[in-house]
Each structure stands twice: as structure tokens, then as C-alpha cells.
Amino acid sequence: xxxxxxxxxxxxxxxxxxxRDVAVxxxxxxxxxxxxxxxxxxxxxxxxxxxxxxxxxxKYRPNFTASTLRRANGRTAxxxxxxxxxxxxxxxxxxxxxxxxxxxxxxxxFAGSVDEDPLRERALVQxxxxxxxxxxxxxxxxxxxxYLGQEIAAGTPVVFVDRPPVGVRADAVLADNxxxxxxxxHHLVAHGHRDIAFLGDLGTIATAQQRLQGYKEALxxxxxxxxxxxxxxxxxxxxxxxxxxxxxxAGPKPPTAYFTAQNLVTIGAIRALRELDHHHxxxxxxxxxxxxxxxxxxAVTVVAQDPFMMGRLAAELVFxxxxxxxxxxxxxxxxxxLIPRGSGETPGPHASRx
Numbered sequence: 001x002x003x004x005x006x007x008x009x010x011x012x013x014x015x016x017x018x019x020r021d022v023a024v025x026x027x028x029x030x031x032x033x034x035x036x037x038x039x040x041x042x043x044x045x046x047x048x049x050x051x052x053x054x055x056x057x058x059k060y061r062p063n064f065t066a067s068t069l070r071r072a073n074g075r076t077a078x079x080x081x082x083x084x085x086x087x088x089x090x091x092x093x094x095x096x097x098x099x100x101x102x103x104x105x106x107x108x109x110f111a112g113s114v115d116e117d118p119l120r121e122r123a124l125v126q127x128x129x130x131x132x133x134x135x136x137x138x139x140x141x142x143x144x145x146x147y148l149g150q151e152i153a154a155g156t157p158v159v160f161v162d163r164p165p166v167g168v169r170a171d172a173v174l175a176d177n178x179x180x181x182x183x184x185x186h187h188l189v190a191h192g193h194r195d196i197a198f199l200g201d202l203g204t205i206a207t208a209q210q211r212l213q214g215y216k217e218a219l220x221x222x223x224x225x226x227x228x229x230x231x232x233x234x235x236x237x238x239x240x241x242x243x244x245x246x247x248x249x250a251g252p253k254p255p256t257a258y259f260t261a262q263n264l265v266t267i268g269a270i271r272a273l274r275e276l277d278h279h280h281x282x283x284x285x286x287x288x289x290x291x292x293x294x295x296x297x298x299a300v301t302v303v304a305q306d307p308f309m310m311g312r313l314a315a316e317l318v319f320x321x322x323x324x325x326x327x328x329x330x331x332x333x334x335x336x337x338l339i340p341r342g343s344g345e346t347p348g349p350h351a352s353r354x
Contacts, residue, residue: 105319
């Protein structure tokens with residue numbers, strides 16, 4: 001069948017225009033066209049106008065489908081976020097903060113949960129890097145992130161959040177875990193408690209280790225030697241924390257107060273104390289705030305991190321590096337804040353009497 005030239009041209013114009021088509025029509029390079037389309041600075045007004053006219057003439061729309069979300073430079077207009085567990089309040093707040101900053105740049109956040117599994121961490125990183133993510137924000141689960149060295153050397157910005165990197169030099173945004181844990185213990189001691197239990201997350205996690213260290217240092221400041229039987233590690237679920245609390249409460253010398261070093265651990269401990277009807281006479285301070293903590297009876301005293309601030313700071317560091325800024329990898333420490341609400345103010349046996 002014969003097609004004349006007009007038929008061929010008409011058929012061609014029905015296909016979706018590409019960024020390269022825009023560049024050709026505007027008589028600029030694909031890189032310049034990409035910078036204009038993505039709102040990046042540094043392009044002359046004349047070239048910006050030419051690209052915008054070409055975009056309008058061709059009715060060009062960036063193809064932001066999951067499989068072809070890609071810039072002219074091969075990058076994806078997306079950041080990969082490797083989080084602990086997107087269902088956890090801390091991770092979800094962190095995710096939302098990243099998303100808020102990225103949205104201002106028309107960049108997507110692709111997130112996945114590692115569930116404290118080093119193999120899953122590497123699989124997620126591999127999935128994001130193989131899809132040419134612009135950058136990575138990582139809450140690490142593995143003991144060594146040296147496998148990211150090549151990606152960092154190639155120019156991919158990587159920011160670690162909540163836990164410091166091991167084996168690579170990269171920016172990190174961390175909470176002041178030791179100081180926050182110490183503040184919790186000082187608070188409980190000030191309210192008359194000396195038998196203070198520690199309920200912690202997995203002992204392999206850097207933040208759990210730092211919170212245990214802060215707990216021990218604060219007790220030492222008051223001349224208190226921690227009871228080894230009152231320290232429970234590797235509580236990574238609500239139920240494991242609940243069981244540990246029930247076990248300690250049934251011991252020969254039950255603690256009069258608890259420092260629970262992670263929000264799911266806190267919830268598990270609260271469940272146990274309520275089962276035993278001890279929640280009005282045993283004190284508790286939790287590390288990490290969580291939804292409805294202020295509505296329980298008693299309301300839960302917490303050492304609050306600021307995951308929104310941590311997420312925004314991590315995103316800002318990523319975009320500064322994407323914009324071409326260079327500096328030596330830096331650790332940024334975000335302070336915690338003790339919020340007294342009631343559970344941490346339950347008086348202990350050594351409380352001063354009026």
C-alpha cells in the first residue's frame with residue numbers, strides 16, 4: 001500500500017513528543033531543554049522562551065509513568081527512601097517530610113521498608129539505583145554500607161537518617177539519642193525512682209545502643225548501679241515488649257519505673273501495665289512520640305524526636321548536592337525534647353514528701 005509524504009507526517013505527529021523533539025524544535029541541547037522543563041536555573045531567558053514555545057507547540061508533557069520517569073540526563077526525577085518500616089509513626093513522618101520538600105521540586109519519593117533486614121536494605125538500594133534514582137535517603141539496617149561507596153563516588157547523593165553510616169563517608173541526620181535517654185532517666189530519678197528498667201529495641205541497632213548508653217550514664221550520674229535483671233534488649237514488637245514488662249513486674253523486685261527506648265516498645269509496655277492495673281502507680285517515659293499518647297490515662301511522657309525536621313533536613317541536603325554544592329560529609333544532630341504528660345511524673349518511693 002502506498003503512503004504519500006503527508007500521510008507519513010500526519011502519522012508521525014500522532015506519536016507522543018519527546019524531550020529530544022522539544023530540543024530540536026527549540027534549537028537547544030537536550031540537557032538545556034531538560035533544565036528548562038525541570039525549572040532549573042542557569043538558562044538564558046532567550047533559550048527558556050524557545051523551549052517554552054516548543055513545549056506549547058508540540059503539546060509536550062513529561063512522561064512520569066513509573067517505568068519511564070526519566071530526565072534527559074538519565075536520572076529519574078525521583079529519590080529512593082530506604083526506611084525502617086513505613087507503618088511506624090517515625091518512618092511515616094520522615095517519609096512525609098521528604099515528600100513535602102521533594103514536591104516543591106516536582107520530584108517523587110519512592111519508599112520501601114527494610115524491616116531490620118540487611119538483605120532487604122541492599123535489595124531496595126539495588127532496586128532504586130538500577131532505576132537511576134537521583135539520590136538516596138537511607139535508614140540503614142546493615143552493619144556496613146561500604147557497598148554504597150561506588151554509587152557515592154559516581155556522584156549520587158546519599159544521606160543517612162536516624163543511624164550513622166558505617167564503611168562510607170556520607171551526610172547523616174541523627175537524633176541526640178544519648179542526651180534524650182539521659183533526660184528521661186534524670187526525669188524519673190527527680191520524681192523519686194531508683195529502680196528504673198530499660199526496655200530496648202534490637203541490640204544491633206546503633207540508636208538502641210546509644211539510648212542504653214545514655215540510660216546507664218544518667219543512672220551513674222546519680223550514683224545508681226543499674227540492675228542487669230531490669231535491662232531487656234531485642235524487643236522489636238509490641239508483644240515482645242509486653243511480655244518483657246509482665247516478666248519484670250512478676251520478679252522479686254519489680255521496677256518502679258520504665259524507660260522504653262522505642263515507640264512500639266512503649267506501646268507494648270503500656271499494654272502490660274494496664275493489664276496489671278499498674279499504669280497509675282508505675283512511672284514510664286518512652287523514647288519517640290506516637291499518635292494518641294497524649295490522650296491515654298495517664299497521658300504518656302515521651303522524649304520526642306523531630307522526624308519532620310530530620311526528613312526536611314535530609315531532603316535539603318540531597319537537593320543542595322543535586323544543585324552542585326560540595327562539602328565534606330557532615331553529621332547533623334537534631335535535638336530531642338522531653339514532653340511531660342503524666343506517666344513520667346508518677347511519684348516513686350524516694351520522692352520528696354510535702
